[in-house]
Amino acid sequence: MLSSFSCHQQFSRPNSLQTRPHFNLKNPVWWRRRQNSVVVVRCGRNEVEESKNYYELLGVCVDASSQEIKDAYRKLQKKYHPDIAGEKGHESTLMLNKAYKVLVKDDLRKQYDASIGKISNNLRIGSIWEGSLRSQALFVDENACIGCRECVHHAGNTFMMDEGFGTARVKVQYGDDEERIEISVDSCPVNCIHWVDTEELEVLEYLIQPQPKVGYGIYGQGWERPANVFMAAKSFNKQLKQQEENQQRSKSTDEEETPAQSQARESAYRELKVGRFARIWSWMKRSTGQ
Amino acid sequence: MAEPAYLVASDSETTGEEKSSSPFPDIAIGIDIGTSQCSVAVWSGSQVELVRNTRNQKLMRSYVTFKDEIPAGGVSNQLAHEYEMLSGAAIFNMKRLIGRVDTDPVVHASKSLPFLVQTLNIGVRPFIAALVKNMWRSTTPEEVLAIFLVELRAMAEVQLKRPVRNVVLTIPVSFSRFQITRIERACAMAGLQVLRLMPEPTAVALLYAQQQQQSVHENMGSGSEKIALIFNMGAGFCDVAVTATAGGVSQIKALAGTALGGEDILLNMMRHLLPDMDTHFSTRGIDEIRRMGLLRVATQDAIHKLSSQSSVQIDVDLGNGRKISKALGREEFEDVNWEIFEKCESLIKQCLHDAKVEVEDISDVILVGGCSNIPKLRNIITGVCKREIYNGINPLEAAVRGAALEGAVASGVNDPFGSLDLLTIQATPLSIGVRADGNSFVPIIHQNTTMPVRRDVIFTTVHDNQAEALIIVYEGDEKAMEKNHLLGYFKITGIPPALKGVPEINVCMDIDASNVLRVFAGVVMPGVQNPAGPVMEVRMPTVDDGHGWCAEALNRTYGSTLDLVTVQKKGAH
Missing domain, CATH: 3.90.640.10 (ATPase, substrate binding domain, subdomain 4)
Incomplete structure (x- = not known):
């Protein structure tokens, strides 16, 4: 079968946010069709649009049904299609068509979701590795991040903006060359980009996710994350260790138990006491198994 | 002829502003140039109206007669009898002949028409002539069509009391881009500017979208998506489209067509x-x-x-x-024509397959065109789609009405009652690609891709130190490249010396909403930021009349010396 380079980049590399990766990287100029003022305006807007992912482009949430996606697409087409918006609608419609084509097909949408690290079931999948695992990984402390976009600007294949929270995040580890990453880390005005040990990364990325906060009546509800994620990670690891020890201790003391009993008790124990940690366990198992 | 019956309008004339007293001065009119009949419709401010000629006809026979040296078309001319059209002095079926070379079977089938169609079978345009005072007077399908369009334009200008310049034309699905350029040339000769070209069933789809939206307004019902299959068979062509309609937006999912009628x-x-x-x-x-x-x-x-x-x-x-x-x-x-009916059935099935639509999902089946009364055809369609035929559409006026709606929408007209709150999202009827990987056709934009569209594919060289590469652009969906339509060719030069497979030759195709195809090509060396040398931008088609043989000539001259292959990346689809 014909191998389309653009498709390849779009789906196998996770940086689909740049929908024309090849030309964006290498020669951003020669596409611009006509050298008149309209084009300058058009390019300016494109830059904004290209930094959006397909869901943002269509203005739907990541869990939108295909009906919602179709409706949104039609609504936007009625605004931007060149029949209505004139020639300046060409570029926007290209983007819409591209986004729609992917999101409306289940298989393409799944691939795309994986590539952008879709937030599914309240469990945000962490950053993806470009190439082999290394001992050091990048981590953005989103508590400190002021949303300046500097890092995304310098290393757009590594960092992305979470428009919902207004903070930056690592989407691909080593998505850009080291020089660009170096520049982006240095460019951070609040020094919120950290080099961390790879083993710590998953816990950190899990903990930095905002968790729903139980409120009282209408007060106090919302989202929270640990004020100091590094401290939280330490205590989390400690708890994990304790949990393991507890399990081993319980195993050693209740040897008379039948395997079924033991299993039932263990699962009940997990559900009751470490429900929150069980989630990350299952997730880590899943993600390493993949 | 002392004075030409038509004026050649140059492209630079497009900026000429024309004063008008009409409230909608610039609304494009819709023209349906049928093989056998023509019609013109326009948005009147509240609805679409068909324009009538001085004899109060809405549908006019498509022919031009040369009997008195001065050509007269079916708009103004009154036929004393059908035989007058068949006397050899009249040229008709222009739409079947336009843009075809003399090796085309459709041209050969036209040799039994009363006027002269001469073929040399070498891939040049056929010789066409009308019998004038016992002499064969030569003409071309473009010229005949232009004369006819001048009459249509004059009729519309008289009826609308304003100059008419912009038009939306309906064309058969199977028309190649080369044939479209011939139609556009005829329009330019007639002083008309083509704003949009619509495959006939997509114009019908837009009319259907309007009807659906109005019924939603009236019933306050839910505007859920409706899938419709549209089958159009006229004198010259047979087209099928599958459209998904909701909220006044007609989204073409698949198109299929052939020159059968x-x-x-x-x-x-x-x-x-x-x-x-x-x-x-x-x-x-x-x-x-x-x-x-x-x-x-x-x-x-x-x-x-x-x-x-x-x-x-x-x-x-x-x-x-x-x-x-x-x-x-x-x-x-029915027995004599079984092959035609079988082809119709397979076209419908193919279109449903390409649209990935199950028969159960179809809400309405629309049958239009001059052949829509043939019982066998109706049986085939109801049989395949398991639905009764939609009866809310006039089969002979649907296409031109849809074209007029698109003319109003694309001219920026708004209707306070929402009757023009419409949009047609078109799809490419044929794949477009280049010759590469030996002698194969590599599609870049596939058939039934939503327009506007931009796609690119990376190719590379097949020889070490290959300095030039030939890009030959084809349109069609035949596996054998020669059976597709050649649109044009150009050379990329100045590829830096490198081993074969190293330079990246990026070929990008862009089709805009007015169906203009641009092909871009540039060379990028690995590790270099900018393209090596200026990038080519070529508006296609570039081939001229009678160049049915030029692919062969290119092959003979260059062989495989300037070939390309696609870049196969691991993990690619």
């Missing part, structure tokens, strides 16, 4: 009634032409009658001792 049915029946027809009329004297006309009219009448009755009696005296007297039954008619 009522003309082919007519020809089959004429051959059936007079098996030695071709030898009988080969001399093409005035008497033979007259006899051929007699047979044609008698056969046409019989076919029309067979739509409403199960058998028909045919009696024609061809003179010269030849007489045809025969009772023709509907079954016999």
